[in-house]
Amino acid sequence: MKYEIAVLDGDGIGPEICAGALRVLEKIGQKYQHIFNFTHFDIGGCAIDKWGEPLPRKTVDGCLKSDSVLLGAVGGYKWDSLSGDKRPEKGLLGIRKAMGLYSNVRPAKLWKSLAEASPLKRELVKDGVEIIIVRELTGGIYFGKRESGVDETGAEFASDTEKYTVPEIERIMKIACELALKRGKKVVSVDKANVLESSRLWRRTVHAYAQKYYPEITVEDVLVDNMAMQIVKNPAQFDVVVTSNIFGDILSDEAAQVTGSIGMLASSSLGDGTRGLYEPIHGSAPDIAGKDIANPIATILAAAMMLRDSFGLTEEYAAIENAVQKTLDGGWRTADIFKEGDKKVGCAKMAELIAENI
Numbered sequence: 001m002k003y004e005i006a007v008l009d010g011d012g013i014g015p016e017i018c019a020g021a022l023r024v025l026e027k028i029g030q031k032y033q034h035i036f037n038f039t040h041f042d043i044g045g046c047a048i049d050k051w052g053e054p055l056p057r058k059t060v061d062g063c064l065k066s067d068s069v070l071l072g073a074v075g076g077y078k079w080d081s082l083s084g085d086k087r088p089e090k091g092l093l094g095i096r097k098a099m100g101l102y103s104n105v106r107p108a109k110l111w112k113s114l115a116e117a118s119p120l121k122r123e124l125v126k127d128g129v130e131i132i133i134v135r136e137l138t139g140g141i142y143f144g145k146r147e148s149g150v151d152e153t154g155a156e157f158a159s160d161t162e163k164y165t166v167p168e169i170e171r172i173m174k175i176a177c178e179l180a181l182k183r184g185k186k187v188v189s190v191d192k193a194n195v196l197e198s199s200r201l202w203r204r205t206v207h208a209y210a211q212k213y214y215p216e217i218t219v220e221d222v223l224v225d226n227m228a229m230q231i232v233k234n235p236a237q238f239d240v241v242v243t244s245n246i247f248g249d250i251l252s253d254e255a256a257q258v259t260g261s262i263g264m265l266a267s268s269s270l271g272d273g274t275r276g277l278y279e280p281i282h283g284s285a286p287d288i289a290g291k292d293i294a295n296p297i298a299t300i301l302a303a304a305m306m307l308r309d310s311f312g313l314t315e316e317y318a319a320i321e322n323a324v325q326k327t328l329d330g331g332w333r334t335a336d337i338f339k340e341g342d343k344k345v346g347c348a349k350m351a352e353l354i355a356e357n358i
């Protein structure tokens, strides 16, 4: 099969980590006889420098014509003083919107061989952890009605509104249920239904939807405050978790922290079709850019998610995951996950080792 992949390298370590992921995809192509065509487009700071805007039309068109998109990261000190609309991050929000992406899936996986990287006690994480947080991305309080001013008592005020519609909740629940079907057939839905009306609608809707369309899936509710505790108390109990935009934003960062290394975690954003945006969860790490010391594994795993979730290539996905595991088991580490006794390698070499292990 032939696949057109748009590559948005971005800024900082973006080009280095994307190069690593492309090397691994190339190897998968050779082994499984796929042709991956890569076309690079500018986004973020490098696009501002070249085209005067963080998301040029050419980039949007290229992504919309592709089968899927791989992104490095955007941003850096150089563009920090620009105003809101001109900032590199604007490119990221823009491309998500242009591609109609409304879900964000972040697997927070702690690899057994990296258990010591977790800030949690070893007995809690010794068998590994994998929490897949499915976050609603385009609704809720981040996009609700905002107001500010002076109220009738003369006090200055500001307010933001959490609003969800049934179709918005159903479409994110569908993504969670599809994932759960391939895994433990259970979805934990996180809300604040003891206080919020929007959460009560969320809760009713996820249950009704699963009962109607995915009767084989068990849905369990957990209140967001309890969830925040459970992630550090017993993270291994969770598999697929679905939640709103704001709760997902906070909980996915907490879950990422449990794994100990930001350089190992990937994410995908999907909409109605199969075309998605796949990226590491970390930023452009300007402090280590250009030094060949960044960890490329998050981006390599993002590329693996693309193969599985956009192209349906589950065997190829597993081949990359196994190659990462084998490389870690061999004691190879980039600086961010290195400890005494390991074998330290740079970004390009780590990608090469993983490619060799495929």
Ligand code: NAD
Binding pocket: 013, 017, 072, 073, 074, 075, 076, 077, 089, 092, 262, 263, 279, 281, 282, 283, 284, 285, 286, 287, 288, 293, 294, 295, 296, 298, 336
């Ligand atoms: P960051 O994730 O870039 O870096 C945080 C720390 O983690 C740094 O010490 C960095 O060196 C380290 N780190 C990150 N990725 C690593 C990797 N692959 N290997 C080894 N170490 C790694 O976050 P930040 O410093 O807060 O932000 C830097 C820039 O990135 C800012 O401009 C920010 O706006 C942008 N940013 C972009 C995205 C994105 O493109 N999706 C996300 C977050 C931040």
